[in-house]
Amino acid sequence: xxxxxxxxxxxxxxxxxxxxxxxxxxxxxxxxxxxxxxxxxxxxxxxxxxxxxxxxxxxxxxxxxxxxxxxxxxxxxxxxxxxxxxxxxxxxxxxxxxxxxxxxxxxxxxxxxxxxxxxxxxxxxxxxxxxxxxxxxxxxxxxxxxxxxxxxxxxxxxx
Amino acid sequence: xxxxxxxxxxxxxxxxxxxxxxxxxxxxxxxxxxxxxxxxxxxxxxxxxxxxxxxxxxxxxxxxxxxxxxxxxxxxxxxxxxxxxxxxxxxxxxxxxxxxxxxxxxxxxxxxxxxxxxxxxxxxxxxxxxxxxxxxxxxxxxxxxxxxx
Numbered sequence: 001x002x003x004x005x006x007x008x009x010x011x012x013x014x015x016x017x018x019x020x021x022x023x024x025x026x027x028x029x030x031x032x033x034x035x036x037x038x039x040x041x042x043x044x045x046x047x048x049x050x051x052x053x054x055x056x057x058x059x060x061x062x063x064x065x066x067x068x069x070x071x072x073x074x075x076x077x078x079x080x081x082x083x084x085x086x087x088x089x090x091x092x093x094x095x096x097x098x099x100x101x102x103x104x105x106x107x108x109x110x111x112x113x114x115x116x117x118x119x120x121x122x123x124x125x126x127x128x129x130x131x132x133x134x135x136x137x138x139x140x141x142x143x144x145x146x147x148x149x150x151x152x153x154x155x156x157x158x159x
Numbered sequence: 160x161x162x163x164x165x166x167x168x169x170x171x172x173x174x175x176x177x178x179x180x181x182x183x184x185x186x187x188x189x190x191x192x193x194x195x196x197x198x199x200x201x202x203x204x205x206x207x208x209x210x211x212x213x214x215x216x217x218x219x220x221x222x223x224x225x226x227x228x229x230x231x232x233x234x235x236x237x238x239x240x241x242x243x244x245x246x247x248x249x250x251x252x253x254x255x256x257x258x259x260x261x262x263x264x265x266x267x268x269x270x271x272x273x274x275x276x277x278x279x280x281x282x283x284x285x286x287x288x289x290x291x292x293x294x295x296x297x298x299x300x301x302x303x304x305x306x307x308x
Contacts, residue, residue: 067188069303081260097190097301098227100261102254110265112225114190114301135260158188158303 034058036154043143043151049083049133050093053143056129057155065117067158070128073110074151076101080139084132086113088120093131100135114158128155186210188303196296201235201288202245205297208284209304217272219307222283227261227298230254234295236287238268240275245286251295261298269307 037057045053059068070086082101085093096113115121115128130153133139143151189209197205211220222238228251235248247268254262270276270283283304289295 069188069301081258095192095299098225098261098263098265098299100227100263100298102256102260102262109263110225111263112223112265112301112303114188114303116190136258158305 035156036152038152044140045133045143046138046140047133048137048139049135050085050131051133052087052093053130053132055153056127057153058125058127059155059157060125061121061123061157063123065121065123067117068115068121068126068128068155069158070096070113070115070153070155071110072113072130072153073108074143075106075108077106077142078103078139079141080137081135082132082139082141083135084111084130086115087129087131088115089122089127090129091120094119099132101132101141187305188301190299190301191297192299194296194298196294197288198294199288200292201248201290202237202286203288204239205236205285205287207300207302208282209302210280210282211304211306213276213278213281215278217276217278219269219271220276220281220283220304221307222268222270222302222304223265224285224300224302225263225265226300227263228254228295229261229298230289230295231293233290234287234293235290236266236285238270239284239286240270241277241282242284243275246270246274248287250290 035057037055043053043055057070078101081103083095083099084101085095085099087093096115096119098111101109186209189207191207195205197203209222224236230251230253232253234251236251237245237248239245249266251264285302287295
């Protein structure tokens with residue numbers, strides 16, 4: 001009886017130590033800096049869809065890739081309807097969800113895009129680059145960051 | 160001493176298996192890459208849904224819809240939690256330009272435990288309808304759910 005109680009006690013101590021270690025490890029994972037980007041300068045583009053905007057974030061996929069959710073919020077000015085999307089690892093500009101910035105002189109928009117493993121995500125580092133341009137030809141598009149960092153893009157694994 | 164190490168190893172193994180089990184993928188994100196037109200007054204199902212697994216101690220979830228759309232009159236969009244009524248509708252302005260272009264909008268809903276969440280699998284279905292008759296066409300869109308923690 002005493003022996004059983006000793007074994008149970010050892011298991012409980014082991015469980016407590018294990019939980020403590022895991023509890024300490026979980027909050028120790030920071031958001032990797034490459035997964036988020038805020039830019040405070042004005043970025044201007046002109047031309048038809050689609051070309052790179054030169055703004056990227058990165059996500060590191062585990063051995064079994066899972067979907068990535070990318071969120072982009074921006075203030076903008078434009079001279080016509082604009083389409084926006086993402087280039088995955090330098091590939092073509094693709095619409096992984098909504099793409100339209102309807103014509104208005106200025107405004108703000110938020111886009112949430114979902115990139116699936118079947119879209120070409122690979123184990124290790126994946127780069128997502130903003131791209132786009134005029135829907136019906138040339139437009140001038142200005143993305144405003146200004147001092148309050150209103151232009152932000154973030155990528156995260158969905159799991 | 161050997162026995163202690165063995166017992167500790169067993170405990171760690173059990174914890175590790177538990178952690179992997181929590182990583183079982185659920186349908187937390189969905190993406191639609193075609194147009195769907197819905198006609199009629201609010202509110203009825205817009206079919207697409209996402210799911211998430213709630214622990215025993217329920218935590219709020221955040222559901223985000225991001226969509227292109229054209230609407231012949233103002234429209235309402237909402238979320239149905241586990242098949243219940245359409246909650247917290249969001250307003251989409253009329254948008255039907257002759258050039259065929261779409262507008263885009265992103266909505267975020269916070270669903271609290273009191274809104275009908277339950278332990279285990281929870282389903283969030285997009286719903287909505289027109290404010291004054293007419294139709295809405297949803298273009299490319301994404302729907303995602305995540306825990307608020």
